[in-house]
Amino acid sequence: MAYPIRLSDEVQSALDEGYPIVALESTVIAHGLPWPHNYELARELEAIVTANGATPATIATIDGALCAGLGKAEIERLANKRETVRKLSRRDLPIALVEGGLGATTVAATMLIAHWAGIRVFATGGIGGVHRGDSGDVSADLPELAQTPVAVICAGAKSILDLPRTLEWLETNSVPVIGYETDEFPAFYSRSSGLRVQYRADTPTAVAQILHARDALRLRGGELIAVPIPESDSVDPLLMNGHIEKALALASEQGVSGKELTPFLLTQLVSLTEGVSLQANLVLLRNNAAIAAQIAAELVRVTANFV
Secondary structure (H helix, E strand, O other): OOOOEEEOHHHHHHHHHOOOEEEEOOHHHHOOOOOOHHHHHHHHHHHHHHHOOOEEEEEEEEOOEEEEOOOHHHHHHHHHOHHHOEEEOHHHHHHHHHHOOEEEEOHHHHHHHHHHHOOOEEEOOOEOOEOOOOOOOEOOHHHHHHHOOOEEEEOOEOOOOOHHHHHHHHHHOOOOEEEEOOOEOOEOOEOOOOOEOOEEEOOHHHHHHHHHHHHHHOOOOOEEEEOOOOHHHOOOHHHHHHHHHHHHHHHHHHOOOHHHHHHHHHHHHHHHOOOHHHHHHHHHHHHHHHHHHHHHHHHHHHHHHOO
């Protein structure tokens, strides 16, 4: 990596000592909850990673620098300056570096910066995918998974998407989809989608062994570790799909498309479900952060045993 990445002292120390690290995205801070709930959630996710044995590395661009590991003040800037924070995917990184300011990284950009920084495990809510309908709209998250060796721990793809076509894209492009304690691909807000995963792993150790084996084989790309939302907070998939259809109809009526579609749909779902979708989103974010830290810790142990 020719362009320098600014590492926090904690992340630099963890890299030097070979300690587990979990990357966290920053779009959830800048383009998720309103202030101060976004700041509180970001700090909580970092605390969960720490409590489960790993070092958190929230990723963003700050004043023209690629950053892995943010201080409290930097997280607060992202959370409190939402209107001026760019949403960054891979293609946007050069512009963010030249123009400076604040940039919040999507799944794709977070994966890439994490890889450049030497971080193998990344926790998020859900990935983008293939949109419903015949638009051919495919999230940049998918090709990033196909080319960047970072494990993404998530609750599947966002259920507003076309999940069968998303899984087909991942299979075609050789991205392994591993169900964590499940044989079924989770549907973000719901544990059930009716779609089977290719592989199942029931422990952090089992996942870590797969990651280590792929590293040893030097296979291209990352892995999708699909973690179902806890049972107590899972939303009935038929009920949720009805809400999604209503949100899609509203988007069509109002001419919403492109990069504006996903945030529009998610906002509409919060209203249609009377906040249930938001609560589910928060629960799965916390759950994914904890499991990612456990996997990262096991990956360090498994790798050390093969040295």
